[in-house]
Amino acid sequence: MELIFKKLAQFSASLVFFILAATALVLYLSARPAIEEFGLSFLFESRWGVEETRLQPVLSADQAFDEVPVIEDSEDVLLDDDFIDDEDDFVGDDDDESSGDTRIVYGALVPIVGTLFSTVIAMFFSIPIAMGIAVFLSEIAPKMVAKPVGVAIELLASIPSIIYGMWGLFYFGPFIAEIFGGNTVSLLVAGLVLGIMVIPFMAALSRDAISTVPDMLKESAYAMGATKLEVIKDVVFPYAKSGIIGSIILSFGRALGETMAVAFVIGGVYQFVGKVTDPTNSIPVVLANSFAESSGLSLSVLFYLALILFAMSFIVIAVAKFFFLRRK
């Protein structure tokens, strides 16, 4: 009995590890046709589902270059350079195989850039507000206010993300379009909806981190005549720093992999944004929208995307866990 129980418990614990490993493995295996077909240049390819003629390989590479939308951002120009090199490489590869004359090209650059930009917008928007809430709740508000508001924030963190997406589509999108012009679905709206979604999550985690600061430390600072700002800036933040940074990174990871809040409001269009008010696409949204209709290579491409997303969020979360939120 004793032994069975122990083995069962051990088995359950390894199951978690097993699932994680299986996820990575299955995604990789399913993505392999696409990985073999496109290689790493997939990451820097901006076209999606475009038929490409490969009768004159050199020329087609040039054409591909022409098709890349010009963006002023220096970072993106750099990416484009990479992309040309890689394109040359894989043209070489394919000559050996001498497969068919045309093929359909898929590239992940648009959704990757869309995912990163929307997440970054979300972070810029949510960090000050969430920190404001956390500081307000733990240091400024009287207990009478702090308790119910704190509970409300935690409850709000549990609202399903699809609700945020729906609200974004019907209310927030039109509201933003009225202020900034442009479309009711856009990168900006997606970023802001994401930001609003992670605010309660981030605020609750940061408040927990701030509340670990011993009162003794704060009282000593007050006794020296420090103002509230000085106490928060010089005592509370340094003490709770790793917890706060951890909460920000966890929120970043959550925003990165969020599907439903974004699916409603990003537009789902394969194009780079010229303005922030243009619609674009993000990896989870591509997965959500085109999984059911795909098969063969196009399905494999989606698994490749899922693998990229998995790796991205895995890295972000692992960094947060291993460096900032070590549990004692």
Added chain:
Amino acid sequence: MRLILNRLFLIFSSAAALVGLFFLAWILFTLCSKGLAGLSLSVFTNDLIDGGLRNVIVGQLMMSGVATFMGIPVGILAGIYLQEYGGNSKTTEFMRDLSDVMMSAPSIVIGTFVYAIVVVPTGHTSGWAGVLALFILMVPIIVRTTDDMLKLVPTELREAGIAIGASKYHVTMNIVVRYAKAGILTGILLAFARVIGETAPLLYTSGSSEFWSTDLGDTFPSLTVSIYNLATMPDDEMVQLGWTGAFLLTAMVLVINLLGRYASNKKRR
């Protein structure tokens, strides 16, 4: 100058809090006003095909419920292993971290994984695939809370049990787990609340159906997926039904959360 800066800072952070709360209040307000407008008895008595939500609500509860029943033993056992048997070794610590990483993995990726291992081989979407996806999502949450709750159990209790000659199994099940019961229950309720609102992993694992079904082997009705479909339809009536569904979903999630909170508060007193 210091005092002015201080005043400015206090105003700023209060204002930030107000802005954040304003958006959240706005969401809740639209949810209530739009959701309540379409709420009527027929929503609960008709299936989706007849303009109600009966089948999708039952479907969602069934999938989440089955996933929870599967997740409870696995999650609790894994938590027990980490806390009671694992000790402080590197491997245990590593497993704990992995479980945490798993907890924050994007839910859509879990969906693609289940699609690859269940939907592709069987050739069609099914309730079991949805259950599996939700199960994978909730196990790490239960592991984490069980682990945390068992950590709070005083070591003296364990020692007392072992001192009177009880086996490790008896000590664990009858003393440690019993002591931490309320906390574990809260964790389970919170995990249930989390998976019941999930859409992304169900999109192409369970799919959604307009008809009444209790057969998990087939495409299964899901409330969240239906909300997504309804909300993107051009027909106003459908969108209205979507809002009603969204309202009901949020109400369910919040009620379960409050129950979980109540359970843990009662324990603390």
